[in-house]
Amino acid sequence: MKINTLTSELLHKMDAYWRAANYLSVGQIYLYDNPLLKRPLTLADVKHMLLGHWGTTPGQNFIYVHLNRVIKKYDLDMIYVSGPGHGGPAIVGNTYLEGTYSEIYPNISQDEAGLRKLFLQFSFPGGIPSHVSPECPGSIHEGGELGYSLSHSFGAVFDNPDLVVACVVGDGEAETGPLATAWHSNKFLDPATDGAVLPILHLNGYKISNPTILARITREELEQLFRGYGWTPVFVEGDEPELMHEAMARALDTAVEHIKAIQEDARVRGNLSRPRWPMIILNSPKGWTGPKVVDGLQVEGTFRAHQVPLHPRAHPEHLGLLDAWLRSYRPEELFDERGRLKAELAELAPKGHGRMGANSHANGGMLLRDLRMPNFRDYAADVPMPGVHGVGDTRVLGPFLRDVVKLNSEQRNFRLFGPDETLSNGLGAVFEVTNRQWDAATQPNDEFLAPDGRVLDSMLSEHQCQGWLEGYLLTGRHGVFNSYEAFIHIIGSMFNQHAKWLKVTAELPWRRKIASLNYLLASHVWRQDHNGFTHQDPGFIDHVVNKKAEIVRVYFPPDANCLLSVMDHCLRSRHYVNVVIAGKHPAPQWLAMDAAVKHCTEGIGIWQWASNDQCVAPDVVMACCGDVPTLETLAAVSILREHLPDLKIRVVNVVDLMKLQPPSEHPHGLSDMDFDELFTKDKPVIFAFHAYPWLIHRLTYRRTNHDNIHVRGYKEEGTITTPFDMTVLNDLDRFHLVMDTIDRLPQTGDRGIYLKQQLKGKLIEHKQYIDKHGQDMPEIRNWKWSSPK
Numbered sequence: 001m002k003i004n005t006l007t008s009e010l011l012h013k014m015d016a017y018w019r020a021a022n023y024l025s026v027g028q029i030y031l032y033d034n035p036l037l038k039r040p041l042t043l044a045d046v047k048h049m050l051l052g053h054w055g056t057t058p059g060q061n062f063i064y065v066h067l068n069r070v071i072k073k074y075d076l077d078m079i080y081v082s083g084p085g086h087g088g089p090a091i092v093g094n095t096y097l098e099g100t101y102s103e104i105y106p107n108i109s110q111d112e113a114g115l116r117k118l119f120l121q122f123s124f125p126g127g128i129p130s131h132v133s134p135e136c137p138g139s140i141h142e143g144g145e146l147g148y149s150l151s152h153s154f155g156a157v158f159d160n161p162d163l164v165v166a167c168v169v170g171d172g173e174a175e176t177g178p179l180a181t182a183w184h185s186n187k188f189l190d191p192a193t194d195g196a197v198l199p200i201l202h203l204n205g206y207k208i209s210n211p212t213i214l215a216r217i218t219r220e221e222l223e224q225l226f227r228g229y230g231w232t233p234v235f236v237e238g239d240e241p242e243l244m245h246e247a248m249a250r251a252l253d254t255a256v257e258h259i260k261a262i263q264e265d266a267r268v269r270g271n272l273s274r275p276r277w278p279m280i281i282l283n284s285p286k287g288w289t290g291p292k293v294v295d296g297l298q299v300e301g302t303f304r305a306h307q308v309p310l311h312p313r314a315h316p317e318h319l320g321l322l323d324a325w326l327r328s329y330r331p332e333e334l335f336d337e338r339g340r341l342k343a344e345l346a347e348l349a350p351k352g353h354g355r356m357g358a359n360s361h362a363n364g365g366m367l368l369r370d371l372r373m374p375n376f377r378d379y380a381a382d383v384p385m386p387g388v389h390g391v392g393d394t395r396v397l398g399p400f401l402r403d404v405v406k407l408n409s410e411q412r413n414f415r416l417f418g419p420d421e422t423l424s425n426g427l428g429a430v431f432e433v434t435n436r437q438w439d440a441a442t443q444p445n446d447e448f449l450a451p452d453g454r455v456l457d458s459m460l461s462e463h464q465c466q467g468w469l470e471g472y473l474l475t476g477r478h479g480v481f482n483s484y485e486a487f488i489h490i491i492g493s494m495f496n497q498h499a500k501w502l503k504v505t506a507e508l509p510w511r512r513k514i515a516s517l518n519y520l521l522a523s524h525v526w527r528q529d530h531n532g533f534t535h536q537d538p539g540f541i542d543h544v545v546n547k548k549a550e551i552v553r554v555y556f557p558p559d560a561n562c563l564l565s566v567m568d569h570c571l572r573s574r575h576y577v578n579v580v581i582a583g584k585h586p587a588p589q590w591l592a593m594d595a596a597v598k599h600c601t602e603g604i605g606i607w608q609w610a611s612n613d614q615c616v617a618p619d620v621v622m623a624c625c626g627d628v629p630t631l632e633t634l635a636a637v638s639i640l641r642e643h644l645p646d647l648k649i650r651v652v653n654v655v656d657l658m659k660l661q662p663p664s665e666h667p668h669g670l671s672d673m674d675f676d677e678l679f680t681k682d683k684p685v686i687f688a689f690h691a692y693p694w695l696i697h698r699l700t701y702r703r704t705n706h707d708n709i710h711v712r713g714y715k716e717e718g719t720i721t722t723p724f725d726m727t728v729l730n731d732l733d734r735f736h737l738v739m740d741t742i743d744r745l746p747q748t749g750d751r752g753i754y755l756k757q758q759l760k761g762k763l764i765e766h767k768q769y770i771d772k773h774g775q776d777m778p779e780i781r782n783w784k785w786s787s788p789k
Helices: 008-030 057-074 088-097 100-104 112-121 149-157 177-188 219-229 241-267 318-327 393-407 428-432 462-474 485-505 540-544 560-572 593-602 627-643 672-679 694-700 723-729 734-744 746-773
Strands: 077-082 163-170 196-203 232-237 278-283 414-417 478-484 517-522 552-555 577-581 604-606 620-625 649-654 685-689 709-712
Touching: 008 057, 008 088, 008 112, 008 241, 008 318, 057 077, 057 088, 057 163, 057 196, 057 241, 057 278, 077 088, 077 149, 088 100, 088 112, 149 163, 149 177, 149 196, 149 462, 177 196, 177 219, 177 462, 196 241, 219 232, 219 278, 232 241, 241 278, 393 414, 393 428, 393 517, 393 560, 414 462, 462 478, 462 485, 462 517, 478 485, 478 560, 485 517, 485 540, 485 577, 517 560, 540 552, 540 577, 552 560, 560 577, 560 593, 593 604, 604 672, 620 627, 620 672, 620 734, 627 649, 627 685, 627 734, 627 746, 685 694, 685 734, 694 709, 709 734, 723 734, 723 746, 734 746
Parallel strands: 077 163, 163 196, 196 278, 232 278, 414 478, 478 517, 517 577, 552 577, 620 649, 620 685, 685 709
Antiparallel strands: 604 649
16 A cells, blocks of 8 residues: 655645745746735736746746755755756745745845835846846856756765755756766766765756657656666656645655665765666646646647746736736735745745755855965976976976875865866876776776766766866865866856856855866867867967956966966965966976066066066067967077077066956056056067967057057967977967067168078978978977077
């Protein structure tokens, strides 16, 4: 005999709470006034512009009330991630019902006046968005981030052994590439040291105007799909509320007890074999409990329920349908005369931090602790003089990151993320103290794989690395994402949404600042000669600098000691997106550590040891930004000073790209006076830049001397070739830089003309040599800086 999970009394209370959440959701979408329907509904009570999404909302309300029950029954530490793009009315409404919303926003009070404000602010000028946004308590996932809910959820539970994330996945969202891949995240979860993700696939059948794939395959195929992913699916199906409440309660009890059993097996009995975690597939009508037929067309259970199903101002006959819809929830049974949720219903919600809207993991800055940091100076490359040989800048950084991992192993609040590129990008030293986290099968020839590791790079998916890291940061931890420069573009929209999240939360006093999202982009454009054109693209930073100046930072350390200084700064920073571009191949080193720290602190400066304009005005400024542009600039300077010794040359190196902007545009920007002191008001500036040249023009267009700034950078020329030929193809090489300088300085006269002819000959010699030998000329490979007399 089947025993009901819910008593009759509890079932009816939960159904009433669900009706209350649905009522608040419809009210948010439609009502301008008359929040408790104490008088007949009129057009004046309806908003002029109706925005929002009803279709997913009642199902999410249903889920939320049931999660409240299991939180209380099992004393769970749980947060809610809303994957469907516009389920805002549900989460806002439920955090209001549980009391969290009014605690954070006291003006949205628990009474009729508060209800009016709650309804009015939704999708209204000066109010809140229609999706789950940073303004919503309990949220770590922006509604505009369709496809990343499951990745964020796993990031949140790494190193959070007591946390459970209930992740609602929309069946439309499930069709996106990132989400489809994210189901494999269960192969990286350590049941002994991590928390658990409970995916709830919200199968309501439709997207905006099309059916969803997962709703149009057989149940057998759907079950096989998720069993193939390694999950144990539990189905909840139907549309009859009473039966669905009981089925959902039974499914959640089964899932929670399954999770607890898996964790106990790992933590108490030491069983570390990969489990089949539970998931729930909730199959309910789209727009459940809403209007069934409108204008002769079925709405509930169809794509027509996706957004706003009634439009009373355009169709006055819809006003009666809206009134009937709102009254179908019987608000007089749910709220008292003051407009407060009745006490017997309010008691269904958890208390204090047990409420999902009040859980501190969803406001990660509250939990954030400073990293224990080694002294980066202890890892310095020895640079007795500029131009000494280096092993590769990221290979110097590797031991520093190794010890960051080591020092924070007990706190378990720092991880490296990357799509199978940690070794390739020169950071292999970290594997001296940790492994890659991996919970799938291993074979004897595998390296650095273990269930408990501090590196997540065993999945060839930039989307998952980005999503995991975001979830990790948003719940109060620290991390670094290392990637090939050309392929970081893959997560462009994810970066975009995270930057927007940081911008909005910085303006919310109740949201605490989180650790910065740190990108380390290695294997960059100028050292992808062997991989060819597909791997040669430095354009990610063009996208980055579009974001708010308070949020983004872009750094180009020219050598290893500068890289150490920059990364130490980035790891200590809060609430930024830091993009650091660095090389992994052997390269000259320019600055001893003290000089590197000073240079990086200033972000830009004259390299006096490479310049000869002391006490006089320069004839030309040779500027550089990036490790290869710095190398080619200094090689060009050495040619100029040897052959045109009377020229006065100033070398300016840029580490912090945002120094080029005025301070009115970016807080790091140089004043006009400081900029003019570096770049002069009227002298030619030959600027060698790591990326697309027009970015420099964009950043400096307001400067006095902008018309004299001539930028050489990547201009979409590349192939499989030699390292130096990459610079030649894009006119960034030392020979082109010298010829460009001569063209800007007529005073070089015949000596300049003869030098240009020699260099044109060198370019021909270069091409002939690489075509024959497959490597750069010895004078290029073996070039070293030496201070001219």
